[in-house]
Amino acid sequence: MIYYMTLAALVAVIFVNGWTDAPNAIATSVGSRSIKPGAAVAMAALFNLAGALSVSIAGGRVAHSVFEIARFGEGAGALRALFAGLVAVAAWAVLAWYFGIPTSESHALLAGLAGAAASVTGAASFNATQWGRVALGLVLTTLPAFILGRAVFALITLACRRRNRREVTPLFVAAQRFGAAAGAYLHGLQDGQKFMGAVMICVRLAGGAWEGERIPIRVAFFCAAFMAAGTALGGSRIIKRVALDMVRLDAPRGFAADLSAVLCLAACTALGLPVSTTHAKTCAVMGAGSAKHRGGLELRSVRDIVMAWLLTFPACFVLGWGAAEISGGIGGLS
Numbered sequence: 001m002i003y004y005m006t007l008a009a010l011v012a013v014i015f016v017n018g019w020t021d022a023p024n025a026i027a028t029s030v031g032s033r034s035i036k037p038g039a040a041v042a043m044a045a046l047f048n049l050a051g052a053l054s055v056s057i058a059g060g061r062v063a064h065s066v067f068e069i070a071r072f073g074e075g076a077g078a079l080r081a082l083f084a085g086l087v088a089v090a091a092w093a094v095l096a097w098y099f100g101i102p103t104s105e106s107h108a109l110l111a112g113l114a115g116a117a118a119s120v121t122g123a124a125s126f127n128a129t130q131w132g133r134v135a136l137g138l139v140l141t142t143l144p145a146f147i148l149g150r151a152v153f154a155l156i157t158l159a160c161r162r163r164n165r166r167e168v169t170p171l172f173v174a175a176q177r178f179g180a181a182a183g184a185y186l187h188g189l190q191d192g193q194k195f196m197g198a199v200m201i202c203v204r205l206a207g208g209a210w211e212g213e214r215i216p217i218r219v220a221f222f223c224a225a226f227m228a229a230g231t232a233l234g235g236s237r238i239i240k241r242v243a244l245d246m247v248r249l250d251a252p253r254g255f256a257a258d259l260s261a262v263l264c265l266a267a268c269t270a271l272g273l274p275v276s277t278t279h280a281k282t283c284a285v286m287g288a289g290s291a292k293h294r295g296g297l298e299l300r301s302v303r304d305i306v307m308a309w310l311l312t313f314p315a316c317f318v319l320g321w322g323a324a325e326i327s328g329g330i331g332g333l334s
Helices: 002-020 024-031 037-058 061-069 076-098 105-125 128-140 143-159 165-205 217-232 236-245 251-270 277-290 299-330
Strands: none
Touching (some): 002 165, 002 217, 024 037, 024 165, 024 277, 061 105, 061 128, 061 165, 076 165, 105 128, 105 165, 105 299, 128 143, 128 251, 165 217, 165 277
């Protein structure tokens, strides 16, 4: 029974990720009014699905990192802990969505899994190598994305300094549509793998095995379908906070942010690093919004977002650990 409960918790977490995290990919295009919200959500769902399905072809280095990041041990107690950790992650994600804060659900997942595993196996649950890869990914998707956002917009300003604004704006509107599609695709490719890694943890704890590097196609379909379904519901609260409250965006700035985030995510995914698509996109938006624009950033919103990011790892670790302790005390679910 606990195996199926854990699968149900995975469905909930994947669905909520598509619902609350994927909207970051389209936030800039909606905020700059390059795409209507309904069309943007439909496009994000489609390309999110395509990205997640691509994992079965492209391999799953990110999924392997998640699979190996926390050691749960064996048996029903380990499955109960995994179930509890996933419930904690889903609760955190919904809470962040309610307040419109674009927290990293990737980091919430990793921290929740680590906390739940620590409840079962203690310090032995910690995989230093994989956490080192997470730290590297965190570095490569924050400051570089911010700097790229500023630099790309500066180049756009330089290239278009003698062009009429009305003449070039339609070009950036079209470019933003491609940027939003690429961002949604990379969200599916990057975040899809993380949840596939979590699914394979569940399968292993139930007595299954994962041989080779390829993701089983049925696992890819499982994650892709529920993530796309969640995305189809949209995420207006997140879009409002990133693209309307935090920064003033027009089509050139939106394109600069999209391109910068896509470059960072593509590089990290190629390296097999589990990274936050939310951090990459939001930092790129901050960079583009702050370039040559007095008051371009709403500092209060930036502060709230950064504080939420800083809280995610410790809060989700504690939530995962606490939920696993409670589930272990209750027992009797196997």
